[in-house]
Amino acid sequence: MGKSVFHLGASVAKIFLVLPHQQIESKLQAAVRLVLPDAEVSAVLVRPCDPKFGDYQSNALMSLAKMRKLNPRQLATDVLAKLDVSEVCEKIEIAGAGFLNFRLKTALLAQTLEAAACGEHLFFGKAAQPRTVVIDFSSPNVAKPMHVGHIRSTGIGDALQRSLRLLGHRVISDNHIGDWGTQFGKLLLGWKQVLDRPALEHDAIAELERLYKIINAECDANPARLEAAKSELVKLQAGDAENVGIWKEMIALSQKQFDAIYGRLGVKFDFALGESFYNPWLGEVVADLLTRGIARESEGAVGVFSDGSLPPKEDPFLVNRDGEWVADPALVRKSDGGFNYMTTDLATIDYRLKTWAPDEIIYVVDDRQAGHFKKLFLTFARWKAADATKTKLVHVGFGKIMDEDGKPFKTRSGDTVKLGELLDEAEERAYKIVSEKSAELPEAERKEIARVIGLGAVKYADLLPNRQSDYIFSWDKMLALQGNTAPYLVYAYARIKSIFRKSEAESASHNPQSAIVLVAPEELTLAKHLLNFGITLEAVAEELRPNYLCNYLFELAGKFTSFYENCPVLKADDAATRASRLVLCDLTARVLKQGLATLGIETVEQM
RNA sequence: GCAUCCGUAGCUCAAUUGGAUAGAGCGUUUGACUUCGGAUCAAAAUGUUGGGGGUUCAAGUCCCUCCGGAUGCACCA
Structure with missing residues (x-):
């Protein structure tokens, strides 16, 4: 879980090069195994932590000790006796109730950055065990305009597919278009x-x-x-x-x-198999459900009813009316013979399993449909029990978009906001700002910058909040150049790029092979944060939360700024420092660009 | 009525899912421009995490309860 390694192409002798935290983690797990041979070590992880404690910490020993009724500090001492990470870390500390605090050796930190500068990695690796994941998102309806309601599904879904692909998982994105129905x-x-x-x-x-x-x-x-x-x-x-x-x-x-x-x-799908695609199978699905006794007729319709396997409170097929639990079935055929979307969704899962044998199917759909998915997943598990154990079905829900009065986001006349018009407005507003701040740039360039900034601002504002909560749509906030916004991050990127333009103008271009020298605290802080890019990507892929990446990038921009303010690059005291700092700038720019791209956001070299 | 989700600084939101002294941005106050992009930065103030109880080395996070809000509850998707 969370482990990943780098593939070094043709290198046979040294196939894997792991990041420092991965080395610590794997050695720590080995040490735990020596002390507690029967322990489940997959949860023994190290995480970045508050710098006053160290660079990484593990709290895993405390829960292990608790399960076995051991003294946590004693367990930590025993594990440390078996743990040799002297190549990676300074002396390990046991702190508090039994935390292990690790501090990286600066030389190793520098080496990791040097490898990255030479293109060996960008602080993340391909998943050791790639998963096959179907992502179902966006799902607009035929004959209706796409509207704000589609931003979230489309943006979150796209960021997730990009994150999973970057980590080497096999992703099948499928747009389940509403092209059938009453x-x-x-x-x-x-x-x-x-x-x-x-x-x-x-x-x-x-x-x-x-x-x-x-x-x-x-x-x-x-x-x-x-x-x-x-x-x-x-x-x-x-x-x-x-x-x-x-x-x-x-x-x-x-x-x-x-x-x-x-x-x-800039959103792409591998497939766009709409609802109508599954039409040929709907009759069979219902017949099969009837035959197996999972569904039955009721009031002329056919529905799946509770099988009584869950307590009433947790059973989505029951609803309490006036103190009594009554049936709330999932209808799979209407009394007029027509089919419901439950039927289509069941056929869809069946098709996806047969076609792609995924480890996981992810539905990026509004939280209001949580009840539907609960019924869907349970019904499928009853229908195809063997298949259901092989594939994890996940509903990635999200909240609504509100206006600044906290009411659902609508136009002034009360209509839904059309997505195309919203994107137009984003670009127009960004154009106004760009023209104000950078009047000297040619119009075509200002238009292009406005396009990137405007679209990026809308996407970023949507990805930043924890997806389960509703969020308030504010043009001023998303387009602001200060604060946690897309324009700020793109600006941070452009500022780094300007250093390189200037450097080249001084005909002293940057050499990625330069040795890294980390002395100033701001250099160390920035370097350590770069190393955490991969951990963040893994967390996004694991928890299906792109906002972790947003916050990581914002912190990266902040740590870069502090470095930039305190550590002159082009005007560094000596050539070695200057060369080293240029590498830090370059790596920061590359991580920013890759990170934003993973959120589906473009960058500009100048703004 | 029942169920689900939510309630964190004046405002908008985080908190890697049970980890150490709850963090950012905006706004407010103060400061920094002959210095790599001031579209910037630095510093300061701001909290009984809706209230109460419980679980344990440790709770914003888990359990119970009350208050407040949103959403969903048979042939739309």
Whole structure:
């Protein structure tokens, strides 16, 4: 768990080179095994810690001691007797109730940075045991504009797929597009009766949205219209040529919109298998569930009911009404014969398992659907018990976006904010700021900087808060140049780049082979923080929380700034110091760029 | 009604999931420009982690309870 190693290409004799904390960790685990042969050492980890205690600490011995009723400090002493990390660390301290504090040797720190400077690694390694992970995210609906609600799923999902890929996992990203369902009855009716062709050609999504709103309102008021819409849907589902043709055209028009937005956001999917893809299997799924007695008929519909294996409080198939626990089934077939999204989702899991045999499927979907996923996962486990043990199903939920009054984020007129328009506004606002601060740059360059900063600001603001909580959308905060924002981080990067421009102008370009000399406290602090990039990436991949990376990068920028203020680079006292500091600058820039890229955020060389 | 999630500095949020003295940014106050990008930096003040109880070497984190908020509860997804 959390272990990773570097692959050094053709080098056979020395296949693995581990980062200092990994060496400490593996030697510590070996020492624990010597003292407690039957101990489970996978939880024996070291973590970066408060510098007043050391560079890394382990608190694992305290819980081991507790389980065995040993004196934790005595256990620590015994383990230390078997532990030799003298190549990596200064003397290890036992502190507090039984913490182990490790302090890195400066020479080893410098060596690690030198290897990074020569391109051997960038402070992270490929996972020792790569996992196959399906990530399901974004999932927009056909015939509807993408809106703010899609930012979170798309941004978090993309950051997760990038993080997992960087660590060497096999990722299959799949956009489960909403291209099937009851809304198409209304859309088809609208298309046939009130379609405005020129409007469709001008702005297809807006026209489709208009159709839907008209028919939807009519259906609410008039049952006959609702029947008409339903019959269009039945015809579509029966394969009626005209309706299928219209449906396909609606999908194609929507796909153009999706492609445009994903292009701007730089988000790519390996697959976009929409709901309709699973249509052929839905009947079989329900039949199989019925045969196995997992689902049964009720009030004309077919649903999965509680099997009584969980206490009522924890059973998602039960709900308490007026003090009594009553059934709250997961419907897999409606009384009119149509299928529900539960059915599609079951077929989807089944398909993914058969096709990719993933270790894990991750759904990046709004927290409001937590109940649905609970039912889905439990139903699947009952349906395909053997498969379910091989694949972990995870719902990565997230909160809502609120406005500055704490209400759901809407336009002034109360409509949902369209994603395309939001991105336009981000770029416009960024352009205004860039033009104000850097009027001397040519317009095309200011536009490009504004694009990177504007989109980056929106993405970063979305990734920074802990994903489970709601967050408040604020243009001023996300676009601010001070504070934990994308513009600040990109600025930090650009500032480093300017040092290199200047250095080259002085025809004294930087040599990555230079020896690293770490003397000033700011140099040491920065160097140690660089080493923690990989630990952070692993934490992101493990906990599925990109905000860890945001905070790491912000701290990196802060530690760099403090170095920059206190340690002259180009004006260093001697050539060796100057060369060493240039390497530190270069490594910081590379980690910043790689880190931001992992969040799906671009950088600019100048701003 | 029941369930789930949440409540942390004036504001917006962290806290690597049970670790040491709860941290940032904004805002406020004060200071630093002939010095590598001032779109910057440094320093200061700010807390009964909603209240109460419990579990243990250790609780913002786990358990119970109360208060407050959000969300979800049969044929939409």
